[in-house]
Amino acid sequence: MEIDWAKWVCPILLPISFIWDQIQYWSIIIGYYARFWGKSHEERVKSVQDQVIRWRTEGNGRKMCTARPSWMSVSQQVLGYKDKMYKVRIDLRNVLEIDTKKMVVHVEPMCTIGFLNRLLVQNGVTLPIVPELDFLTIGGLVMGGGIESTSHIHGLFQHICLEYELVTANGEVTIANLKENADLYHSVPFSYGTLGFLTRVTLKLTPYIPYLKLTYRPTYTVEDATEVLDREANRKSGNDSVEGIMFTENTAVIMTGEFVTEDKVEKDKINRMGLWYKPWFYRYVKTFLDKGETVEYVPTLHFHQRHNKPAFWLTHYWLLRS
Ligand SMILES: Cc1cc2nc3c(=O)[nH]c(=O)nc-3n(C[C@H](O)[C@H](O)[C@H](O)COP(=O)(O)OP(=O)(O)OC[C@H]3O[C@@H](n4cnc5c(N)ncnc54)[C@H](O)[C@@H]3O)c2cc1C
Structure with missing residues (x-):
């Protein structure tokens, strides 16, 4: 049976997606301004570490992947490969700190570029590369690649990333930047989650010109x-x-x-x-x-x-x- 999308989109899908966007947007904004309440970043990372450590005993030889369902990814592929894998929930979607003195932002990987950018613009800054689709996640852009019409100057999305924090397969938290674990730092982009679960990214900022x-x-x-x-x-x-x-x-x-x-x-x-x-x-x-x-x-x-x-x-x- 063929579905008549045009009939469903306006009365049903558009309002649902509008409400979904609003919930996500306000949770990022409130999450940022109320970031000193509730669970800390370290506690959220600990929950990823705990799942990875449990995988060592409960995994039964399965490989790990992020638990993010296929319908949330920008890719139109049905990511069926995840069905047989050990899924690790990465509930990390907060903006941790916008540092306008050092011109960097520390952000968790499940935050989307659209929400991050709107929050940055409110603070008078933006990223040198803002990939065009609002719903791409920072984790997806690092692990799967990102580009924009400013890339002829600034390079790919990974070239504005200064540091990664990852939980590796032994459950440890590892920092990778140009000085510390530089080989890992250079290997993370386009690694599609094979080197560890990304839990924090530090990105360069640039002034927002209106x-x-x-x-x-x-x-x-x-x-x-x-x-x-x-x-x-x-x-x-x-x-x-x-x-x-x-x-x-x-x-x-x-x-x-x-x-x-x-x-x-x-x-x-x-x-x-x-x-x-x-x-x-x-x-x-x-x-x-x-x-x-x-x-x-x-x-x-x-x-x-x-x-x-x-x-x-x-x-x-x-x-x-x-
Ligand atoms: C229709 C379409 C349009 C696109 N348009 C653009 C565009 O305008 N600009 C642009 O720059 N790019 C664009 N892309 C490319 C896009 O940026 C990449 O496909 C990106 O990887 C998708 O991100 P996502 O947030 O949907 O992540 P996912 O598809 O969920 O993840 C991508 C990969 O990263 C891994 N991953 C994600 N988060 C983590 C994590 N925390 N830890 C470990 N691994 C992780 C996943 O396992 C997966 O392998 C487009 C792609 C498509 C299909």
């Missing part, structure tokens, strides 16, 4: 798209963000961005693209194939979240199957 001056440049051949992308990302300085979307074999829009303070913004060119009634980002971008080169000023937080609603172009296919 707007991005965004230039949309349409191109009409593959050669032109490649040339513009290469020029803007590699040969030109001054671009804080570079991103391109190919719409057909020959048509693309290459977007470059420069963070700017409020006084540099041309008010009549502001686009608050994150508002609920605004068109899906990639569809809006496509209109510049006809409009030609255009400049807009986008609030930076709206820019960070631009691919959320359409999940790039997947939402369209999931809902409308066209």
Whole structure:
């Protein structure tokens, strides 16, 4: 039987997902401001250690994995491999400390990038790399990889990670940074949980600049798209963000961005693209194939979240199957 998603999404799934998001968001915010109450980070890590130690006697030769169910992962794969494994609950989703003097944030791995970033922005800072989908977890971004349109300057998500705390298979807590266990520090990214359970990450911060001056440049051949992308990302300085979307074999829009303070913004060119009634980002971008080169000023937080609603172009296919 085919399910008519469009009929279910508006009245049922959207309100449920809105309430789910609100619960998660407020638990992160309250969790941060009330972090000195309730269980400490060390107690939560101890619970991971206890489970790993129990696995040594109860595991019956099974391998361990995180207990996070497949439906919570961004991947559309059904992670069936977890069914046969010994599941370890990683109930660590708090932001531990935002240190605006040292410009670092200490965060637990199950915190999502969207909630972390909103809390950081409230404190006048952000990450040099903010991966586009709000629901990616810090643990997933470290263990499975993360990237963003600022990566031509800052590298991959792992390159803004200064330190990891892990519970290894013998139940010990291990710290890995450039000086201590440097080999482990370099091996953690893309290790998919094979080296231990991540329990804390220290990430670099950067000041939050409120707007991005965004230039949309349409191109009409593959050669032109490649040339513009290469020029803007590699040969030109001054671009804080570079991103391109190919719409057909020959048509693309290459977007470059420069963070700017409020006084540099041309008010009549502001686009608050994150508002609920605004068109899906990639569809809006496509209109510049006809409009030609255009400049807009986008609030930076709206820019960070631009691919959320359409999940790039997947939402369209999931809902409308066209
Ligand atoms: C449709 C789609 C869109 C994407 N878009 C982007 C994007 O815009 N930007 C971007 O940077 N990346 C993107 N990615 C890649 C994405 O960042 C990675 O797939 C990431 O690993 C998913 O994170 P997750 O939070 O869903 O984690 P999961 O899928 O739950 O975990 C990923 C891996 O990390 C391991 N892991 C997670 N937490 C821990 C922990 N605490 N301890 C030990 N191991 C752990 C898991 O076991 C698993 O092997 C996208 C992927 C997909 C499928």
